[in-house]
Every structure is written in C-alpha cells, then in structure tokens.
Amino acid sequence: MENKINKGKNLKSFKILQISKLYYPWIGGVERNLQVFAESIKDKTNIKILCCEVKGKTKLEKINDIEVLKSLSFGLFLSIPISPLFPFHYKKLTKESDLIHYHSLFPLGEVMEILLNPGKRKVVTLHYERLTRNYLMNLYKPLLRSFFKRMDLIIVPSRSFLNSKLLSGFEGKTEIIPFGIDMKKFELTQEVREIRDKIKKEYGFPILLFVGNLLPYKGLYYLIKAMREINGNLLIIGDGPQRKELVELTQKYGLIKKVHFLGRKSFKELIYFYHACDVFVLPSLYESFGNVQLEAMACGKPVVNTNIPTGVPEVSIHEQTGLTVPPEDSSALSQAINRLIENHEERIRYGEKARERVKNFFSIESVSEKILSLYEKLLL
Known part of the structure; x- marks a missing residue:
C-alpha cells in the first residue's frame, strides 16, 4: 500500500495533458467519460485539458478545480470543430507536458499529432471506432492507423473493440479498460427521492426511459413502434435532428399520450x-459502449438493450441485469419490455444485480487506478 501511495505522489510532478474534441458543459458520451475520469485523478496528477469550444472565443476555465483550455471555434462541420487556433494551443501545451492522453475519435487532435509529432509519452482512449457516415470512415482509417502507430498505449472500453480491423496489428499495446462512473452521484438522497416520487405520480406505472441524442442509429424508430404493444409511458430525454420525424411517427401511431419528448x-x-x-x-443500432445504461444500472434499474457487436451487451448482461434483443426488431423490444413490466420480482432482481455489477466492475475508482498504473509504467 505504501508503495502505491508513493507512486501516486510521484505522478503529481508530471504534467499530463488530456486532449478531447469538447468538454463540460457539453453533454456527450466522450465528454462525460473524460470529465468523470479527470475529476477522479485531479488530486493525484498535474492535469490539464485541451479541447474546443462548440462555438465561441478561446476560454481558459477552471472547472471543478481542473484547468481547461477551450480553443476558439466557429462551429462544427461534420461534427468537427472549425478551430484555426487549435494548432497554436496544441503546440504550446504539448511542449509543456510529459504525457499526452488523447480521447478519440477527434480528427483535429490526431492530425496535429501526425503533423507536429510532439516527442512525449502518448496514450489514446478510443471511445468509439466508427463514424455514422461510412464513406468518411473509409477516408479516415489510414489517418487513424498512422496515429495509432505513434501511440505508446491504446485503451479500449470493451473486448469487442479487439475485433476491429482498425486495431489490427496493435494488439500488443492495447489495453481493455471500461469506462467508469462515480457511484456516489447516483445515490437516492432525500431530494432525489422527493422529485422521483413526483415524476412517478405524473406518469404512473410503468415508466420506460430513453436517454440520448435523437439520431437514426439510436434506434428510437423501433422503440416508438414497439410502444404500440406496450401499456406504459416512454420518456425520451435528449434532442437532435431526428426529433421532428420521431414526433410525426408518434402522432401517426396515435401514441402522443404514451410517448413524451422531454428535451x-x-x-x-x-x-x-x-x-x-x-x-x-x-x-441502439450502433453504440460503442452505452454509458447511459451504466448510469441507469447504478440507480438499480434493469436494462433492455440490443445485441450489437460492440460493448453494449457486455455492460448489461442478458438474463442477469436485463434483457438483450436483436437490433431493428420492434416486436422483440415490446416482448422484452412487457416481460419486465409484468414480472415484478424479476424486474427488481435484475435492477439489484445491475447496481451490483456497476459497483464491482465499472466504478471510477477502479477504472482510474488502472489508467494511473499505465501512466506510471510510462513515466516512472
């Protein structure tokens, strides 16, 4: 134990730069993962974050005691920030740093690594390994392969990533470390209990919940169709370009009293x-990991997810913490949801096991310790 503490103190003397496309308060899977991780190690390392604004001037902020430099951006094009000053900030901060930890996919950061080649220790966490536009991914792959060659370590969140052709040949420097969450933030406090009860009173039983961006690959088209066979309320939290289409679908099927878009x-x-x-x-039809299911599981809720070839079914396990169904199958979704609605004991048991699974395998404390151990191997 003493040796581990001493190592932790030694890490404090090294400057570690995290590079990501965006950061809090932007809410997305990558940004949320990075924030939870960064806040868990801020007292053990000398950490800074370099990212871009969604749109706006350069800002240097302190967010929960972490220094965050957000580079000027004129907005997003194909989800990539248009940030002409990013290379300047990148060159300055990487020069000052001892270790660079990239959070990909982020083309701007990856291009900077290839062009400027800072001679530092380098780690990348691959948060997802494909783009929604396949033709862009085909153009992007050679750049990513070149980028991965320059990394000392590649971190992936689930075993499914190892099947990706993108990582072929890099198995020797790839580590599987799942994303983690801070269980303390999901506790059922008195305040949470009171507002929870108000929501339950407003919508009744059962309440089904979806959280995410409203995009075609999220599979909401099939979930809304499934609601024709489900006697309950579906709450959809999130927004996005598919909202209008999904609202029209809800109206078409006469589900406006059962499907609620909450933004x-x-x-x-x-x-x-x-x-x-x-x-x-x-x-989802595609999802690399599905952090939102982790968050629901931390609150003791069973999950119905899809059997896609990613980390999604590795997080919530079929017949243990919920039910897994084929993607693009409204009938299978309705059957699984109805089964959990109608079986109180099974629903509660799966929820309890879900919370236990998050605590045992996905706590941010255990995840951070594994990543800090990798930092130590590279720096000490």
Whole structure:
C-alpha cells in the first residue's frame, strides 16, 4: 500500500495533458467519460485539458478545480470543430507536458499529432471506432492507423473493440479498460427521492426511459413502434435532428399520450429520471459502449438493450441485469419490455444485480487506478 501511495505522489510532478474534441458543459458520451475520469485523478496528477469550444472565443476555465483550455471555434462541420487556433494551443501545451492522453475519435487532435509529432509519452482512449457516415470512415482509417502507430498505449472500453480491423496489428499495446462512473452521484438522497416520487405520480406505472441524442442509429424508430404493444409511458430525454420525424411517427401511431419528448436535461435532472423509471431502454443500432445504461444500472434499474457487436451487451448482461434483443426488431423490444413490466420480482432482481455489477466492475475508482498504473509504467 505504501508503495502505491508513493507512486501516486510521484505522478503529481508530471504534467499530463488530456486532449478531447469538447468538454463540460457539453453533454456527450466522450465528454462525460473524460470529465468523470479527470475529476477522479485531479488530486493525484498535474492535469490539464485541451479541447474546443462548440462555438465561441478561446476560454481558459477552471472547472471543478481542473484547468481547461477551450480553443476558439466557429462551429462544427461534420461534427468537427472549425478551430484555426487549435494548432497554436496544441503546440504550446504539448511542449509543456510529459504525457499526452488523447480521447478519440477527434480528427483535429490526431492530425496535429501526425503533423507536429510532439516527442512525449502518448496514450489514446478510443471511445468509439466508427463514424455514422461510412464513406468518411473509409477516408479516415489510414489517418487513424498512422496515429495509432505513434501511440505508446491504446485503451479500449470493451473486448469487442479487439475485433476491429482498425486495431489490427496493435494488439500488443492495447489495453481493455471500461469506462467508469462515480457511484456516489447516483445515490437516492432525500431530494432525489422527493422529485422521483413526483415524476412517478405524473406518469404512473410503468415508466420506460430513453436517454440520448435523437439520431437514426439510436434506434428510437423501433422503440416508438414497439410502444404500440406496450401499456406504459416512454420518456425520451435528449434532442437532435431526428426529433421532428420521431414526433410525426408518434402522432401517426396515435401514441402522443404514451410517448413524451422531454428535451435535454442537466446531469442532475437525469438522476431524478433514472430513479423514477422502471425499465431503461437502449435500442441502439450502433453504440460503442452505452454509458447511459451504466448510469441507469447504478440507480438499480434493469436494462433492455440490443445485441450489437460492440460493448453494449457486455455492460448489461442478458438474463442477469436485463434483457438483450436483436437490433431493428420492434416486436422483440415490446416482448422484452412487457416481460419486465409484468414480472415484478424479476424486474427488481435484475435492477439489484445491475447496481451490483456497476459497483464491482465499472466504478471510477477502479477504472482510474488502472489508467494511473499505465501512466506510471510510462513515466516512472
């Protein structure tokens, strides 16, 4: 134990730079993962974050005691920040740093690594390994392969990533470390209990919950169709370009009293809804990991997810913490959801096992310790 503490203190003398496309308060899977991780190691390392603004001037901020430099951006094009000053900030901060930890996919950061080649220790966490536009991914792959060659270590969140051709040949320097969450933030406090009860009173039983961006690959089309066979309320938290189409689909099927579009919610508000729901549903056609199911599981909720070849079914396990169904199958979704609605004991048992699984395998404390251990191997 003493040796581990001494190593932790030694890390404090090294400057570690995290590079990501965006950061809090932008809410997305990558940004949320990085924030939780960064805040868990801020007292053990000398950490800074370099990212871009969604749109706006350069800002140097302190966010929960972490220094964050957000480079000027004129907005996003194909989800990539248009940030002409990013190379300047990148060159300055990487020169000052001892270790660079990239959070990919982030083309701007990867191009900077290839062009400027800072001679530092380098780690990348691959948060997802494909783009929604396949033709862009085909153009992007050679750049990513070149980028991976320059890394000392590649971190992936699940075993499924090892099957990706993108990582072929890099198995020797690839580590599987899942994303983690801070269990303390999902506790059922008195405040959470009171607001949870208000939500339950408003929507009744059962409450089904979806959280995410409204995009075709999220599979909401199939979930809304499934609601024709389900006697309950579906709460959809999130927004995006598919909203209009999904609202029209809801109206077409006469589901406006059962399907509720609630828009975006803050992280604090999300916790109320996680605790209020009876079943959490992740009907994605593609999703690298599905952090939102982790968050629902931390609140003791069973999950209905899809059997896609990614980390999603590795997080919530079929017949243990919920049910897994084929993607693009409204009938299978409705059957799984109805089974959990109609079987109280099974629903509660899966929820309890879900919380236990998160505590045992996905706590941010254990995840951070594994990554800090990798930092130590590279720096000490």
